[in-house]
Amino acid sequence: MTRNGPLALLYHALFVVFMLAPIVIVCIVAFTPEGYLSLPTHGLSLRWFRTIAQYPEFIRAFWVSIWLGALSSAIALSLSVPAALAIARYRFKGRDALATLFMSPLMIPPVVLGIAFLRFFSLVGLGGTFVGLVLSHVVIVFPFALRLTLASAVGMDRAIEQAAVSLGASDWTVFRRVTLPLILPGLVSGWALAFIQSFDEVTMTVFVAAPGTETLPVRMFLYIQDNIDPLVTSVSASVIALTAIALVALDRLYGLERLLAGRGINEP
Amino acid sequence: MSFLVLRELKKTYGDFVAVEALSLDVQRGEFISLLGPSGCGKTTTLQMVAGFVEPTGGAILLDGHDLVAMKPSRRGLGVVFQSYALFPHMTAAENVAFGLEMQKVGRAERDERVRNALELVGLGGFAERYPRRMSGGQQQRVALARALVIRPHVLLLDEPLSNLDAKLREEMQIELRQIQRTVGTTTILVTHDQSEAMALSDRIVVMNGGRVEQIAAPQEAYERPATPFVAGFLGKTNELSGTARVEGGETRVVIADGRWASRRPIDGAVIASVRPEKIAFADCAAGRLTGLVKTRIFQGNHWLYRIETLAGQVFVIRQNGGEPMPAENDKVGLTWRPEDMALRAADGRR
Secondary structure (H helix, E strand, O other), X not given: OOOOOHHHHHHHHHHHHHHHHHHHHHHHHOOOOOOOOOOOOOOOOOXXXXXXXXXXXXXXXXHHHHHHXXXXXXXXXXXXXXXXXXXXXXXXXXXXXHHHHHHHHXXXXXXXXXXXXXXXXXXXXXXOOHHHHHHHHHHHHHHXXXXXXXXXXXXXXXXXXXXXXXXXXXXXXXXXXXXXXXXXXXXXXHHHHHHHHHHHOOOOHHHHOOOOOOOHHHHHXXXXXXXXXXXXXXXXXXXXXXXXXXXXXXXXHOOHHHHHHOOOOOOO | OOOEEEEEEEEEEOOEEEEEEEEEEEOOOOEEEEEOOOOOOHXXXXXXXXXXXXXXXXXXXXXXXXOOOOOHHHOOEEEEOXXXXXXXXXXXXXXXXXXXXXXXXXXXXXXXXXXXXXXHOOOHHHOXXXXXXXXXXXXXXXXXXXXXXXXXOEEEEEOOOOOOOHHHHHHHHHHHHHHHHHHOOEEEEEEOOHHHHHHHOOEEEEEEOOEEEEEEOHHHHHHOOOOHHHHHHOOOOEEEEEEEEEEOOEEEEEEOOEEEEEOOOOOEEEEEEEOHHHOEEEOOOOOOEEEEEEEEEEOOOEEEEEEEEOOEEEEEEEEOXXXXXXXXXXXXXXXXXXXXXXXXXXXXXX
């Protein structure tokens, strides 16, 4: 590996600062003892973390986000497996159109999707329900789930399944004993990525969520429209801390690189 | 009736003919090789037998039963793939046990048979290893054990040795042949390597462009190639133009200044095909094909000569027996036995 010159090092350093500074500043501001957004100058305080407890809607919104992310990612994933296997293996009429359709939620602006869902759900009587929220999130996280599932399905040697067939395995057995375990790393990565997308989504969710089904980002967004106290920073800092703990745990259990690259277990 | 019968087997993809009316009778316990260059239809043929490709026409009969109508999972054939296709998430023993599990073989018997199969391929101590921790040759053996343990009616091998290096490939050839003899399973091997096909098989099916060129024992295909393609594909050969005339009970063949008498009744312009190692040196007597030694290359156990004759360039291989050999720029006469010469009409008739 060649070493970076001083200019390149400076560039990389600036880039890292640019990426991390907002997060760091939010975390520092969260410890302010003041009643407004400011860098703590007269000591640190846990005041705003204690304040979270007085806002049960934040806690509830957090759990809505968790359940929403977990459910919509799981549903999107279970839909993406047959879709990915079909697209990866077969050449059929309308294959490209189907692949584009599956990816289209990435291309439609979330605002447009949000308005469309708002109208559609109120028409079919799902307006403001958790079910509606889950359905809308299934749509937006599906491309992410499909991408990673597809990557692992494409990379799989068909001969491995043919070997199982020649040994007498039925179609279902081949899927359960061979195909599924081999694409599992892709599925885990796909689920994780979809979960993050769902947890993060604000623009569309603002339209779909109703009081009682607000997600955490939506709750925070609505809060800072009316208030400018540092409560959102302490909530953000808590989420960042939870994410960090989750990532460390995942890395220990599974290996972060493997998770994010969706690599197969047959690779070293 | 033969054990495995392929009758007028055919596969087309649109206008492209992958396999054209292939007929083959395989005896029980026989080792057959499908040999040919890539794209000759040999792998397609194997996949039709295995059931991964559906034939466009024709029939496959195993012990009298129609195989085409049978699901691939019900055919009871062992398949070894070029890529080994081991289950990467299972140990060697679990890989081998998979087929027995599918057959619902009981635990005790299964363990016993898995152990025996791994021992048969020389991997007794590797049961708990995962494929990624094994070398290519070891993975190949696991794949073989996995295919054999289910006691398949027929063993299908798709270029099983082509991913191994030359030395290992030779060892595995010998071992494969030995295992096949021990177990006695009817075997079909697909390969593009003519020496591999000759080393292993009872009979070779030489294929080209979707058609069968010749079905014969290795030695016969080599000594008496049915077509110019077979002659060229199975080792080196010299192709010399000449004329033939039937005179009395025999055929007089004239190639430049050389003359032979043959029993093959053929008339007119001919092409004679002679293997380089069948040609001997002699003095330049009348009626003998003569030429000038252009190059002479020493290759240890044999000499390779290139001789310029009136009939064109002729390659000669002579064993290094220690006796003096012609040098470059020597004038030599070339002889071979008439039966070592395959004759065919120059215009393509047989």
